[in-house]
Amino acid sequence: MSTSVDQKKEVSTEVGDGAGGFAILFFLLGLVASLIVGWVAFPKLLYSQKNQPIDFNHELHIGLVDEGCESCHFFREDGTYSGVPKLEQCIGCHEEVQGQSKDEAVFVEQYVKPGREVPWFIYAKQPECVFFSHVAHVKAGGMDCVTCHGHIGESSSLKVYEENRITGYSRDIWGKNISGIKTNTYDRMKMDDCSECHVKKGVNQSSVQTGKGACFVCHK
């Protein structure tokens, strides 16, 4: 009996002596480790990195075309958006290899000649449940491309496409910042980001459930 009391005393003195320090140390260790995991390792693990099949130079092309982005990313006559150009549009100029770039040679040899579409990765691709109308934003809403897409049109090289291993979404939907904080309008493309602007502009705020945007404005 007495031994156990002694032991207890011993332990309690130990706590008094340095167990508190140990606890704080380990607390900090755990804190730092998990912060590193959460902020550094997790994003690395979450996203797979994929290079585009060809390193397209937007800057170069924008200087050669007449109508800016719409020269290649145009609206079809029914108002739908053509998105990433098809081979058909590229062939006009690229039937033969232009210039010295290695990517250009690959493009002509592997895609143009066999008539194979380029499997581009689309940074801004919205999921299947979303109906996004470019024409409503660009023509009716008067928005420019940069608001959502950033300055990709001025880039000379395509960035690495990062795909969320769990959802299959492009990283650009959540945004590069893993904490979801955005500084520019084009940093994130989640539903809340759409909604934020819709609330501001009073677009279809006709939902009975939420009093905000009705679901069928953007969903299908």
Next chain:
Amino acid sequence: MNKEHNKAKKFGMVIDLDKCTGCGSCMVACMAENNVPFKADETNKLDSITWMRVYKLTNGKSFPDADFCYLPRPCMHCEGEHGHSPCVSVCPATATDYSHETGIVSQIYTRCFGCRYCMAACPYHARYFNWWDPVWPEGMEKSLNPNVSVRMRGIVEKCSFCYHRYQLAKEKAYYEDRREIEEQEYQTACTQACPAGAITFGDLNNPEHAVHELKKNPNAFRLLERLGTNPKVYYISSREWVRLAGDNYLRQEGKSEKN
């Protein structure tokens, strides 16, 4: 009423039961347009997904006085006396919603978690649950329409008045620098396919749309009107027993409630 409210649309349908032949084109047009799945055995009608379903009403008389009438039933897109439909008010997931702008009851599949409260609440059996994952035989997935998302197991789906066609019509209008769409630019798949021309679709609020006049037909009625669901689908029948069948209650029910 403010100006904004006047602009609100109320899409609805008037179905002429005298013209409806029960051919089922509306059902298949809907299935083909909206990527509705199918199974090898679809004879259990409780789990057979048909956003648009043609019912057969009978007058209950004996041969040769027996008579019957077909009644196509899409979602009624109820507005309800309180401004919302029975299904919307019970949805705990905000997966189904009512928009004042179009009068359409929406269903967002990715939002739905399959509690099926809405199915219990809907007096028209217009909602269907996906008990299984949809399976298309190899190659047939090529016929799927990209404008409508394919649903998965465990969620509820229903008629959307082909809302995607409204979105597409608006895209075309915006492209042509218009804000408004024409009546013919937005028509549901069933309306378009009906070989008898029995279905008319349009904005019930717009006096220029055909439905605006048709709904005033003395033979027009709506299903279970006494429930106060304020449906947007009107039916026309010259036969009285059909009109009575549209408000088919148990005898002791609802008598006092009707003014």
Next chain:
Amino acid sequence: MKVSRRTFLSIGSFIVGGAAGTALSPLPWKLTDDLSIWTQNWPWTPKPERGDVSYVNSVCTLCPGGCGLSVRKVNDRAVKIEGMKGHPVNDGGICILGLSGLQLLYGPTRVKTPLKRVGERGQGKFKKISWDEALAEAAEKLGALRAEGKSHTVACISGSAGGTVPQLLKRLLTAYGSPNFMSVPTMQDAYAVTLKQMHGIDACPGFDVENADFVLSFGSGIIEGWGSPVRMFKANSAWQDKKIKVVQIESNKSNTAAKAAKWIPARPGSEGVLALGIAHVMLRDGLYKKEACDGAAGFEDFKKWVADNYAPENIAAATGIQKETVESLAKEFAAAASPIALCGRGQGRTPGSQYEFMAVHALNMLAGNINKAGGVQIIPEPKYIAWTEPELDEIAQKGTASPRIDGAGSETYPHAKSLLNRLPQAILTAEGASPVQALLISEANPCYTLSDTQAVKKAFAKIPFVVSFSSYMDESAQNADIILPNHACLERLEDVPTFAGLSKPVIGLSKPVIKPQFDTKHTGDAVIALAKALGDKIAAAFPWESYEACLKETLGDKWEILNEKCFVAAEENIEAPLQFFTQECKTVSAEGDEKQYPFVLMPYDSIRLANGFIGNTPFLTKTVPDTVLKKNEMLVAVNPKSACGDSLSLKEGRSVMLTTPKGSAKVRVHLSEEIMPGVIAVPRGLGHTAYDKYLAGKGVNCNELIGPAEDAGSGLDAVWGIRAKLSNVSI
């Protein structure tokens, strides 16, 4: 192991710190979001590819209706079939089968490559072979028969007789040396014989129903798919708008009867008698158009014959219709400005009694509506296929001169062009070797659609060599030795001459909407290749490089406009002198003894059940009510007041044995007040054994339960029912 307090605290602190750190990192929040998104996007849920939307116009070939189609494509996929706006047949409307056509195009029932049978006949065991091998084998077999002097033992069954593909098949047979080209008979054939006998000309009927102001239908399923279905739905709506009276004479309350202003439930099989009863009243009271009929050939004899034999009081027993009803019907019909009488039972996919057709047509003649607005239009057969006659060698001359196996055109059946219904019996009753040594089948499924399917299959078993051109693995393809699969509808180019009772027939052009999905070949090209392989004068009869070249040349100046609009108007009406008749044709009665079989079984057509060469699509079967099909069991409709003996009580859903002189099947009972007591209504279009899991094994094929009834007048199949009984299912 002893855990010291210090260790415990350290671990505890580490965990707490870790938890705090994790909470302060984006990990849990991002992970929650991603996992919930993951549950919304199962990888096995298809995500249809988006892309360029385009519309391609074509013409539907799934039924004889000839509707214009507008097919929506996304990139190179066809995603939706819609009706073509402005097309003279359907103007934007479309039927349930046409709508689900993509399920046939992309469906699992397609024959994907040429096949050669390896198992027993009908077992469905095939091996893939190349087109070269398949065509070489077929040509070798046909060549050998010809060398043996048996060219006349080769027969061909084609889904229709019109159009370049059936005509190429016919030409192949002629040049090869066989007279045995047969087409699947429909009410059009019965009408053709009627027009031949009552106007003395080869012509097709057109019905100007849009301009009629009184419609008297003798069992025609106006809204069940009769004629050109969509066009009839539209006409029905127009009648509703204009308050035009439709009177439906039919034993059961069909959809048409339910929509009609008046329904007269006449005894089944007595429709022709009733028509002559009406004629009797019109003639007696002078209610017919005298300027049209007086002086017409045989009119006085007809008048006397009808007066003597068809007084309303005398026919009441046969028809079950009161004298007063007949009187008032005749008066209403005659009083209308442009009345029209229609016949052709149900969808009109079977010919029917010649007597009935002629009696009904006599009503139209009495009403003076021949070639008048709102009446019957007499239209010449299409003439755009004007190829030079093939040069025949000695074998071909001898072969084509030999008598037809089905007896069509012989002294007994002078007016019939082909009598497919007589083929199975001709084969089964022949002594020694089968009179058909080789059979080609194109766009037809005789093993399913002909009456008495068991006998048909037995006859097929006796044919040593069967070639099918089917795009789908149907019952006949399953019973073939070699399958040379055709491109499916929407993959192939083809002319579609459309009559189907249109008042202004059209020639349509079915254009390919997508590239062929599999290793198939256009039947036109396969026929040309076969002819070339057979060589000499047979090859010379097919000078075209390809089917497309042949079609282009055949259509001549129509080619361009057809390519642009998909349709051109066919020929104008021709003059049609009236010829009345007096020959007593016998009513076709239901086979079987009345005492032993107290019921009459009648197949009924539904637009939701494709019952011909094309089988039901999954979407179509989905729309079939559970009062027709429940799991894999078929329900037959019976009136609860039907007398069926003491041993059996009729209950909804009850399993019973349905027996006819031709066979028996287990079915379930659906009690219906829409059916005449004593009649068993059986849906047509179920009971397939071939195709896929969405169609095979569901219900019973009604053709297995009924036998052909050869019409005394035309020789065509006039069966409309058979006697039957219901009994308890033996356990």
